[in-house]
Amino acid sequence: MSSVLAFCLAGQGGVGRNYLGLLGGASRIATALGSETHAALLGSDIDAQGAGQELLAYGADRVFCVNNPLLQEVDSDVYVRVAEQVCRKLQPRLVLFLCDDDGRALAPRLAWRLGTGLTTDCTAFDVEDGVIVALKPVFGGKALARVVCKSQPGIATVRVRSMEALARDEARSGEITVLDDIAVDASWKKVEVLDRVKEEVKGIRLEDAEVVVSGGRGIGGAEEFAALHDLARKLGAGVGASRAAVDEGWVPAGMQVGLTGKMIGPSVYIAVGISGASQHIAGVSNAKNIIAINSDPDAPIFRYARLGVAEDYRTILPALGKALEELMKD
Numbered sequence: 001m002s003s004v005l006a007f008c009l010a011g012q013g014g015v016g017r018n019y020l021g022l023l024g025g026a027s028r029i030a031t032a033l034g035s036e037t038h039a040a041l042l043g044s045d046i047d048a049q050g051a052g053q054e055l056l057a058y059g060a061d062r063v064f065c066v067n068n069p070l071l072q073e074v075d076s077d078v079y080v081r082v083a084e085q086v087c088r089k090l091q092p093r094l095v096l097f098l099c100d101d102d103g104r105a106l107a108p109r110l111a112w113r114l115g116t117g118l119t120t121d122c123t124a125f126d127v128e129d130g131v132i133v134a135l136k137p138v139f140g141g142k143a144l145a146r147v148v149c150k151s152q153p154g155i156a157t158v159r160v161r162s163m164e165a166l167a168r169d170e171a172r173s174g175e176i177t178v179l180d181d182i183a184v185d186a187s188w189k190k191v192e193v194l195d196r197v198k199e200e201v202k203g204i205r206l207e208d209a210e211v212v213v214s215g216g217r218g219i220g221g222a223e224e225f226a227a228l229h230d231l232a233r234k235l236g237a238g239v240g241a242s243r244a245a246v247d248e249g250w251v252p253a254g255m256q257v258g259l260t261g262k263m264i265g266p267s268v269y270i271a272v273g274i275s276g277a278s279q280h281i282a283g284v285s286n287a288k289n290i291i292a293i294n295s296d297p298d299a300p301i302f303r304y305a306r307l308g309v310a311e312d313y314r315t316i317l318p319a320l321g322k323a324l325e326e327l328m329k330d
């Protein structure tokens with residue numbers, strides 16, 4: 001039976017929660033096709049049964065695990081050869097990767113090796129008369145392209161958090177298979193990781209945050225960002241920024257949200273002093289609710305916002321912080 005195969009790249013860690021969304025997307029496509037959802041779990045020191053059961057609970061019909069010490073780092077030179085063998089063995093109809101650094105490095109190389117097509121940065125899929133149509137934002141999110149891959153397997157990268165995970169269901173059963181006939185060879189490694197420097201993140205990581213407070217050029221300076229951090233602490237939120245704030249040197253590039261920054265999908269996104277350029281909005285198109293604070297009532301951000309306050313943020317943020325403190329006292 002044909003399948004939709006989601007690659008879950010565990011490295012040495014577990015399966016990150018973004019993969020559960022990828023699996024949820026794979027499962028919905030597979031249901032529409034009348035096919036199975038498969039998960040390929042690649043990494044080192046994986047508890048195949050434990051992690052596999054988790055993937056079954058989130059919608060996989062079958063989990064295929066490749067467990068090898070050489071897969072400790074997600075090294076694309078090694079992973080791509082493993083992924084190729086897995087695809088040749090399982091013959092999926094559609095292969096999905098997360099559109100993160102690892103997926104972006106692997107998917108095009110795998111497509112070349114399999115001699116097939118790749119659709120990048122997809123946010124949704126339709127199945128029309130058995131044909132898979134990938135939807136991807138283009139022109140900075142102003143339009144959606146509908147792409148059909150004519151070769152098989154189609155390969156696609158899926159924008160992080162654009163697809164909902166299925167509700168966890170421990171009663172879901174399926175098969176967990178350890179693929180021990182997949183070759184992994186140390187000579188494939190071309191890069192040795194000598195050191196890892198972790199980017200210092202104040203507070204919660206943007207990608208994991210359910211609430212994000214972001215500041216733009218309207219904030220007016222690096223020191224003024226303290227007010228956003230303060231509000232974020234009260235809300236248990238992450239702090240992001242527009243490219244203008246990054247270009248001004250007020251905040252590090254890792255905080256940039258948008259087309260050339262992070263693509264995030266929080267439940268609530270609070271945009272402060274951000275005009276709402278399409279390249280910024282592209283990074284928050286999966287946010288469930290946008291709240292805008294902008295002194296210009298005609299700022300485009302209000303077109304995307306569920307709630308908006310046309311005021312100077314210097315008046316609004318202290319009042320909001322105070323109101324939150326009052327609420328939290330109760």
Ligand SMILES: Cc1cc2nc3c(=O)[nH]c(=O)nc-3n(C[C@H](O)[C@H](O)[C@H](O)COP(=O)(O)OP(=O)(O)OC[C@H]3O[C@@H](n4cnc5c(N)ncnc54)[C@H](O)[C@@H]3O)c2cc1C
Pocket residue numbers: 215216217218219241242243244245256257258259260261262272273274275276277278279280283293294295296299311312313314
């Ligand atoms: C190829 C390309 C990629 C890009 N990628 C990105 C990206 O990833 N992310 C991104 O953000 N941008 C990106 N940009 C840039 C984007 O086009 C905009 O220039 C940028 O988003 C503008 O940032 P901003 O909204 O902070 O600044 P501005 O557009 O200058 O807006 C500032 C806003 O603050 C408001 N304001 C001013 N003072 C106050 C106050 N006291 N209180 C409340 N509001 C106030 C103003 O009314 C204004 O609306 C990209 C551009 C290109 C060409």
